[in-house]
Amino acid sequence: MTLKLRCEDYGFECDFVLEGAKNQSLLEQLRNHFEEEHGIDYTTEAITQMIMNRGHSLESIRKE
Ligand SMILES: [Zn+2]
Known part of the structure; x- marks a missing residue:
């Protein structure tokens, strides 16, 4: 299961996007x-x- 995190979703004017397995790392x-x-x-x-x-x-985030 993957998770996509966009910096702009967290209040910044920024095009940084992270996508990967939903985990602590x-x-x-x-x-x-x-x-x-x-x-x-x-x-x-x-x-x-x-x-x-x-x-x-x-x-779902904490599960390795
Ligand atoms: Zn950013």
Whole structure:
């Protein structure tokens, strides 16, 4: 199961898109992007919450 994450969906004017298996490492990649490109150091929990708010269940993200 794959997940597509668009940076612009999280409030940035940015064309960065991540697509991959729905797991913790995809979250970490998005977190690193926010930190490196936008200078915002979100916690993994905050990122998880943001993705959940877009309709993805926590279980499906955390399951390896
Ligand atoms: Zn971005």
